[in-house]
Amino acid sequence: MTSTTSNASTARNVPPFPPELWLKIFSLATDVPGLLSCDGPTPSDLPLSLVKEHEHGLLKESLITKRNIVLVSRTWHALATEFLYRSVLVTHPATLSSLLATLNSRPSGAALSAHVGWWTRRLDVLMQDDRCEATDYALLANIIRRFPNLSIVNLSMPMLPYNDCWLRQLPQSVVMALAESCGPSLRVFDCSESILRPCREDLMTLIAAAPNLSVLRCPICSPSAGDKSPSARLDVPVMTKLQSVSLMSVFLRDYLPDDRNANHFPALRKLTYDCIPPPFLDHTWKHFVKLSCANVTTVHLDYSLQADSLQKELDLLGECCSSLNDLVIYIRSWTEIKPNLTLPPSVSYLGLHSKLREAPAFHFKQLFAALRTISGSKLNTVRLLHADTVEDLRENHRSLLESELADSASSITFRIEDHEGHLLLA
Known part of the structure; x- marks a missing residue:
């Protein structure tokens, strides 16, 4: 009897769990690493549509956890609300x-943070x-x-x-x-x-x-119904903190400053663009890239709308982007990677993504034929970016993969990696 009473008394006298520790627990339970960073949960070289699809899946999973936490009790609701609404x-x-x-509601007399x-x-x-x-x-x-x-x-x-x-x-x-x-x-x-x-x-x-x-x-x-003439349009602000921009050369006019010789993106380090420059904009696009992208270290190039001018784009980047290290190319199929391509001399990493997930064998033959003849003085890594492509190669074209890599052993001096950065054929 004495023991039972003592145990009950001890249970009633347990000190309350500090709110600071609950906040730390809630933070760990609901956190998606990188969710609030500019590069997303895990910086990825995949096409943006696939990256965003993955991010939204992580967001939904995190929201389920957050909602479950705030429904436990009034105390937990009060402590965890900031995590519930950190991302919407x-x-x-x-x-x-x-x-x-919900956003309009606030207890009477509460502080702004309420x-x-x-x-x-x-x-x-x-x-x-x-x-x-x-x-x-x-x-x-x-x-x-x-x-x-x-x-x-x-x-x-x-x-x-x-x-x-x-x-x-x-x-x-x-x-x-x-x-x-x-x-x-x-x-x-x-x-x-x-x-x-x-x-x-x-x-x-x-x-x-x-x-x-x-x-x-x-x-x-x-376009808007009341578009102003070029002389009356707002000038492009100088964006001193802008590090990454996505452009399309055919719509470059929207980003050209009044002074065409001024660099309004001095901090730019990453350029993403669709490879569809019409001939009448070639000179303007080249001038813009040379002026504003000289310090760019990463380029993501969507090559889905062109047929035979990839080398022209590589030459442009080689001429204008002397600091370029990482080059990622999105193509419709492996057949668009032609033999004897010459990469910008500064590129050490080449990421490749084909939108055709399950390719016939001759597509992969052409890919490896192109890799055997590609030129890049600093190239040390080529990565196939999509897991489905790697699985297709390993599961359905294993003998071809082994044969192509064996034939390429003497001519390829760079690593060929899977989507996770491992050797394609370990």
Whole structure:
């Protein structure tokens, strides 16, 4: 009897668990490494669409854990709310009203930090499968205004009903909400996967309000019905913190400053672009790359829309980007990698990605034929980037892989790696 009483007394007198330790536990339980960094959870050389698909899967898994934690008790809810709203994922227009109502709620007399939107650092709006009404975008703009500390914004938006299929303009209210509410904190703005895009003037207003922007992915601006003449357009701001930009040479005009000889991207280190330069823009594109990309160390080149001019792009990079170390090329199939390619002399790493996942044997034969004749004075690594390609080679073309690597042993001086950085045939 005495022992039972003693044990009960001890249980009642256990000191409370310090809130600081609970916060640390919640942080570890809900964290996705790199989720709030500019490069994502794990920096990847895969095409951006695949990277974002992976990120959204991680976001959803993390949100399930966060929701389970805040439902345990009132104490846990109070402690874990900041983790629940640190990243916000919107996938359906129907959730916008309830999200705004939550963001507007705050206990009477509470401090600014009691607004749950104060904690939000990342916003992903992924609504590809639903048509949004104008009222939905108005709600989204109001939601963004509740996020004063946003750092990362990813938008993938459907068209407005009856919107001109060419204009495809992201409503100005959404862009202005970003500029006015969280411009100084914004580090990443990405609408590369979106049907709706800012018009050029709205985008210039946004980046002028975001002096700390590090990553900009808006390769296509939407024309607007009231587009101004070139002499009246806003000038491109000097972006001293911008390290990564995605462009399309055919839409380069949107990013050209009034002074064509001025470098407005002095900190640029990574360039992503689609290889579709028409002849009438060749000189302008080359001048821009030479001026603004001289210190670029990484280039991701999408070669999906051209047939026979890859060497021309490699020559351009070799001439203009003397600091280039990592080159990643996305192609439709391995047959687009031709023999006797000459890489920029500074490149030591070449990543290759084919959009054709299961290729016939002769595609792989052509790939290895090209690798046997490729020239690159500093090249030490070639990596096949997609796991499906590696699995296809190892499972369905094993004998071909062994034969090709044996034939290449005397002519290839660089490593050929799988998607994880291991030797393709260990």
